[in-house]
Amino acid sequence: MTKPLDTIPVRRGEELNLVKLRTFLQKNVEDLPDESLEVLQFSAGHSNLTYQLKVGEWEAVLRRPPLGPVAPKAHDMEREFKIISEIQPLFSPAPRPILFSDDESIVGAPFFLMERKRGVVIDSSFPDGVEAPPEICNQLSHIMVENLVNLHSIDYTKTGLIAISKPEGFLERQVHGWISRYQRAKTDELKEAEHVMKWLAEHIPTQKYATVIHYDYKFNNAMFNDDLNQMVGLFDWEMTTVGDPLADLGVALSYWNQPDDPELLRSGLGSSAITVMDGFISRKEFIELYGEKSGRDVTDMNFYMTFAYFKLAAIVQQIYYRYKMGQTQDERFSQFNSYVKSLMTHSSHTVAI
Template sequence: MPHQMSKDTIPVRKGEELNLLALEQFLQENIENLSSGPLEILQFSAGHSNLTYQIKKGNWEAVLRRPPLGPVAPKAHDMEREFKILSALHPIFPVAPKPYLFSDNETIVGSRFFLMERKNGIVIDTSFPDGIAITDDLCRHLSEVMVEQLVELHAIDYRETSLAEISKPDGFMERQVQGWIGRYERAKTDEIECLEHLKKWLVEHTPKKHEFTIIHYDYKFNNAMFNENLTKMVGLFDWEMTTVGDPLTDLGVAMGYWNQSDDSELLINGLGKAPVTAVHDGFLTRNEFIELYAKKSGRDVTNFNFYLTFAYFKLAVIGQQIYYRYKKGQTTDIRFANFNYFVKNLIQHAANVADERF
């Protein structure tokens, strides 16, 4: 009997199948104490980037990650780098999944890939699972756990880990601003009126001095997994962007994803259905989240509007890269057909945030 799908997995999408025979042979050669039984593969439904699969053979299970199909940007979707990050972090920050092995043999699944532990729990995105009593206290508690885990990650001394070897902290913010502007230009399709003003503002307002910590750089609710009674975080996923840099950039990216009920409809629904933070009372507002982070970390958030502006611009660039791939026929996923409207809205929103003063 095939195993049941959990709430976070779906049958493998057409065109994204893996070679079962090649993968099974690889597992038999490389995994000790592999269970017998047929190899079963499901796909994780969340995410617009790397392809992530649940693989199961008898009682043994793991998660396989590989880059998206089609051409990918240089240095993007680096599976070996993500494997090294998890190897460094899992022992000291156990919500990061334990990595099992990395393979650069592209004949097995069509690209480089790695295997990591399958964590079990609840991922909250646009709705809560059935049977959960949704209260203001619960929503506030989940918000506070998100703040606390980010503070905890930023408290790790990166110099005590191997991340120091794969990161270049000096000049981080200048490199980020110039790098993401460059990525946008390479994937540009439509003219957007306020773009030049926004790029100029980001360059002129880039902080020259800041702290360096380990940053996740894709920190959001649907990358977190909670235990069954939603009291604590048991998993944090998608570490491919992780580096050593300005911790406020990490907070900014988190807030770029953190919608609240009074946001515009395009902002709330830009990536599909509205996230729970914009639907249910009790979740911290962005300002409350930022203030709680400042209190728990002791960091100064006076100039935070730069980081939020940059976060919305960065999200726009990611959307633009996806839309560019769709427009060029490199992906046919219909979810991406209207991403140009989402990108335009984010650019406009970033420009508006830039002109505000907190």
């Protein structure tokens, strides 16, 4: 099967100092081959910078924060490294951690290394050579539900996550925290945003559950085996914490486009999610299947979906703010303000699930 080309030459302005990095690896990685360092960049993602490192037969993935100023407590590489260190033994799709460094002289920021997994990554389309009839799309839908349920079944009290988490009051902190983040990064006045922020603050439900949550669960953060019947990788654990699993479900579904979604909602990040293809289950079916497999009450999902679209809008707004302020030159972000408006408009109505 042809594998997707998930790496590209390093983007201009995001290069690494290969001499410093090679010296660091020589000192800190056992049995590193005596060969030159090759670096490529992963093309997906709009936040942290992620690179493939290769020295002979040795491979790893390096993650560091984005260029320019970052929001307080955001892009915490040490925290993400600790999270995957705790979760990987209990949830095999998580990558194996290798090392963390806070020496900013190496790549310009704190960073960590993790294993380089191999498999099929699905974004807005299937890779060339991959057959995906409707029954495969349905199968992938069920795999996504099952792995989310499995992640939420981890007993976090038996892991080190209990020391860096505070599940009590999670929803209140999230709602007010993301409202604050959006307001700090605001570049345009949107009446829809004001309406959504007021509604969310007044309708926070009582939190019933606390589990490990990924909080950025979507297809292009996952990797599957060649037969597309098993998830073999799940990445981008930056937002992971212990919190309300229904908030995690809502975030996952905010990326789960349907054919009847507004065009800008489907194509705001460049192209529609793969889930618009025949065979993928609807958001409503995803919710019902999750409720059935997890045993959790999903009757409040309208709130969680509304919050998820607002949270996604706030994240996109933060990225657009960095572009607007000249902190990044990546032209992919130049029209993100239109996507923010579309997300705010969508979340300002009663969300159809």
